[in-house]
Amino acid sequence: MTLDNLSVVLKQKGEIVLENREIREPQLGEAQINVKVTGICGSDVHYYVHGGIGSFLVKAPMILGHESAGIVSKLGPGTEASGLKVGDRVAIEPGVGCRMCEYCKGGRYNLCPEMKFAATPPVDGTLCNYYLHAADYCHKLPDTVSLEEGALIEPLSVAVHACGRAGVKPGDRVLVFGAGPVGLLCGAMAKASGARAVGIADIVESRLNFAKSYCNASTFVLPLTNKGEANIDYSRRQSELLRNALMSIPEHGGLGGLPDVVIDATGAETCVQMGMLVAKNGGVVVLVGMGSSLQQVPIAEASGREVDVRGIFRYCNTYPRAIELLASGAIDVKPLITHKYALDDSIAAFEHVRTGKDGAIKVQIVA
Incomplete structure (x- = not known):
């Protein structure tokens, strides 16, 4: 036509x-x-x-x-x-x-x-x-x-803005929920920002295999269902398992410690909850994915450990830097x-x- x-x-x-x-x-x-x-x-x-x-x-x-x-x-x-x-x-x-x-x-x-x-x-x-x-x-x-x-460059800009809002710096450990295009780009951007270790969690193992080859990420498979538990109870139980996995050294599939930065690229309530629970004391959680407008979150745990929760809305002033990242080969x-x-x-x-x-x-x- x-x-x-x-x-x-x-x-x-x-x-x-x-x-x-x-x-x-x-x-x-x-x-x-x-x-x-x-x-x-x-x-x-x-x-x-x-x-x-x-x-x-x-x-x-x-x-x-x-x-x-x-x-x-x-x-x-x-x-x-x-x-x-x-x-x-x-x-x-x-x-x-x-x-x-x-x-x-x-x-x-x-x-x-x-x-x-x-x-x-x-x-x-x-x-x-x-x-x-x-x-x-x-x-x-x-x-x-x-x-x-x-x-x-448009989805890359989301990742540039997310890592900027998170303040990702050299030496940080970063965990990303979601191995879709934006999550993968957040992982790549964290690496380009100097993160020493990047992990990506998802429910689809094939996407995690792609993440391993794309940005050399440690990967974590999340279960598909909460098996009848309340969301927050399920998230607490899964977060304990995930924290243990994150603590192992990268050579054994972990990050070598709890994440300084968690980026949620899913919007799923369980992932938002887990992000706030596994971030290190004084860490940062950035909400990129758009989920339900009202969600239950473990606010006492986040507040008591001074975990900063930050939203992002698209991006601004990111296109010039994203173009430079592509032109230089820093991100492919x-x-x-x-x-x-x-x-x-x-x-x-x-x-x-x-x-x-x-x-x-x-x-x-x-x-």
């Missing part, structure tokens, strides 16, 4: 269609991007399957996608300061704040109440042939970074790309991710 602006549109919960949308001209401060690569994120699939995430509900048809890279095809007026020119290869940072509030002016634009983020209702996403975006949020890629890698995202689909086969790509078949880590759609 060859159309001028083929777009992957979520019509309603459970229904994705391909539509030819109008190619719009860039306005003041905008760049028109010929999108070449887009990764499928878990949030895209969540919108597809459930029709919403928290208070963000799909009430009208919406173009999906926000992990994208492409080529500048046109520039609107007032884009000179961006340094872009037609033909530049760029990674698209998908969230743009209002630029006027205290958060934008203070450099924490990810917290802007008026943030417009691609593929977050009601804002259309990037999974189309041509996309308009603020030129100063289009980051030029060096020749050594491919467009496929450029599309992975290429092994994460396990499957590719053509744009006109996007529905099959979403089904592939939804079903989780064939050991998919990151599925990308290439135009």
Whole structure:
């Protein structure tokens, strides 16, 4: 199927269609991007399957996608300061704040109440042939970074921000819950930040085997169920087992001590609880995964041991550093790309991710 602006549109919960949308001209401060690569994120699939995430509900048809890279095809007026020119290869940072509030002016634009983020209702996403975006949020890629890698700068940015919020420093021990793309990138970023030992815990052993080869992580298999126990009781019992495993030296599959930093990339209540229970005294737990809005947590144990619990919301000011990490070889995202689909086969790509078949880590759609 060859159309001028083929777009992957979520019509309603459970229904994705391909539509030819109008190619719009860039306005003041905008760049028109010929999108070449887009990764499928878990949030895209969540919108597809459930029709919403928290208070963000799909009430009208919406173009999906926000992990994208492409080529500048046109520039609107007032884009000179961006340094872009037609033909530049760029990674698209998908969230743009209002630029006027205290958060934008203070450099924490990810917290802007008026943030417009691609593929977050009601804002259309990037999974189309041509996309308009603020030129100063289009980051030029060096020749050594491919467009496929450029599309992975978005999830890498989550890892950069998470490790920054955690204050990961040389010599730290870091434990990550979740061996999906973001969890794996958090492990890789912790290593790049100088962590002496990184562990990754998950319920899927095949993903843990990938983690061992990808970022040389110690791995810990978590049981599938709580066997009828209350969540917090189950978490306490499992945490004791996990603490013992973490204390063994890396050569024996542990971290050599309790983690200075725990990063939860799952959002699962059990993992949040266990993270707070296994972090060392005075350690830090960073919550990356989006789970239930209300959860039971062992607050007395965390408070009594001065465990800091920190949230993150996406990222800010991370794209330049993420590009440098890729260009220097400090982090390699290429092994994460396990499957590719053509744009006109996007529905099959979403089904592939939804079903989780064939050991998919990151599925990308290439135009």
